[in-house]
Amino acid sequence: METFSKITSMLLHALETREPTVDLLNSFVDHWKSITNYYIETTDDSRPVKQTEIPWRLKQMLDILVYEEKQQGVEETGSCLEYLLQHKLLETLCTLGKAQYPPGMCQQVLLFFSKFLSQMQKSLLQLINVYRPLQKLIRLCALPGSKSEKEEAQFLLVVCSRVKQDPYVLRYVLELLDQPAVRTPTSDQSQASNHGAESPLPSSQSDSCASSPVQSEDSTCSPVQSEASNCSPVQSESGLLSCLLQLTKSQRGSVCLKAYQSLLLLAGLQSGSSGEILAHQTQLGELLAGRLVELYSLLPLESLDPTELQSWPHTAWSSQFSRCSSESPAADHMTNFFCWLDFLDHLMREAPQVLAVQVARSIHQCWLVDVVQPQLQNTCEQVVLLSSSVLCASVRLVQSVNLLDQLISFLLRTNTLTHLLLQRCDHISDQISMVSLSLVEELLQKPHRDILDTLVLRNLQSRSYLSPPATGQDDRHTESNEDSDDLEEDLFFFSDGQPPPLCSSSPPPPPPPPFSAHGSAADVVNR
16 A cells, blocks of 8 residues: 555656746847857958858847747746846847948848847837937948848838837937937027028027028018028938938839838827927928939939920839839939829828928928929020929829928919919910910819919909999999890890880980999999
C-alpha cells in the first residue's frame, strides 16, 4: 500500500511538472548585447549589414516585444518594453543608422521603426524616448542621394498612419513642442527690418505670415494680400512635411505614391485642433503651393499647344503612377502639373475648413498673384495665350469650393484683371479672343454667386433696365392701358376691318402728368 502511494505521488508530481518558461527579458537583452558586441569586436567596416546577424537580432527583439504585449493587459507595460525605453535603445539605433555602419544599417533601422510602430498596439509616440529618436530619424529621410527611399517612404507612411489613429500625437511628430507660441519682439524687429517699409507683424502671428493678416496703420489688408510675397518652394526645414514633399519628386512610383498618401492622411485629420496646427503652425500651405509653382515653371510655354491646354481632360492624381511616359516631354510636364493640381483639389476637399482655406490662399498668392498675373499682363501674346489657357482648364477642372473661390477672387475681384479679361474678349488676336471667351464661359458654368454678380447682374443694374418704383408708377400703368385701348381702336385690330362707331363712349385720355424735377431719368424716358 505504501508502494502504491509512492507511485501515485510520483505520477501526480510528473503531471504537475511543467516546461520552464522562457525568460523574455533575458532573451531580449541577449539579442541587444549581441548587436552592441558586434561594434566592439568587428573591425571590417565594409561588410554589409545583411551579411551580419544584426537584421535577425532586430527581428527577434521585435517579435519578443509584440509577443509580450499580447500577454499583458491593456494598461500594463512589459519588462522588455520598459528596458527598451529606459535604456534608450531607439536613440542608439538612430545613431547607428545615421552613421551607416555597417553599410545599409539605416535601412535596417527604418524597417525596425516601421514594424515597431505598426505592430505595437499601445500608443507610444507621446513618450519622450520614442518621439525624440523618431524626430531624429525623420530628419535622415529624403536627403540628396539617399539609397533608402523605399524604406523612408514606408516609415513615414507608418508614422502618418499612427497620427491618423492618435491625432493628439501630431505635435510630437511635427516637433512643435519646443517652438514658442508667441513670437519675441526681437524676431518681430528683425523681420520688420528685413521687409523695409512693411508693417510689423502681430505678436501672435507665425513665421509663415499666413495665419493672420498683416495690419498697417491706416487699414487692415485682406488675408489674401497678407500672404508672403516670396512663395518659392520652402526647403529650409527638414521636418516631416518637407520630407514628404521631397519624396513626391521621386522617380520611383511606389515611393511617390506613399508620399502622396501620407500627405492625405495628415491633411485629412478632422479631430481636435489638427487643422489649426497644420494651417497656422506649419508651412504646409506654402510647401504645397511651392510645388505647384515648380511644376508650372517646367511647362515649356514656347512649344505648348494652347488648344490642347485649354481642353485638357481631368487627370486623377493617382493615374500618374500607372501610366507610361509619353514620347513628348511637354505632355509629361502638363500631366505632372494637372495631376498635382488635382491632388491639391482632392486634398482641400478632404481637409478641415481652416486648412483648406489656408492652402487655397497660399495657391492664390504663390501661383496666381506672383506667377500668373505678370504673365497675363505681359505684352507677349504667346505668354498671354498660354497662361489664359491654363487658367481656363484650371477653372473647369477644379471642384474644391475654397480653391474655386480663390480663382474667382483672382479673376473677378481684381479690377485690373477683370477689365483686362473682358477687354480681351474682343482682342485683335482671334486666338486670345477665343480663349478669353472660353474662360468667361467656363466661369459662367460654375455655381458661384460672385460670377453671376460680376459678369451679369452688375452690368444689368448699371444700365437701368429696371427702374425703381416711384410715385408716377400708377400713371405709367394707366398710360400703358390706354395704349392698349388705342390698339383696340386701331382699324387693323378688328377682324371685319371696319372702324369703331363714332359714338364711342370712351372718355378722352387724361393729359400727361406734369414733369417733376425730382423724378429719375429712367422715369422721364419711360414716359
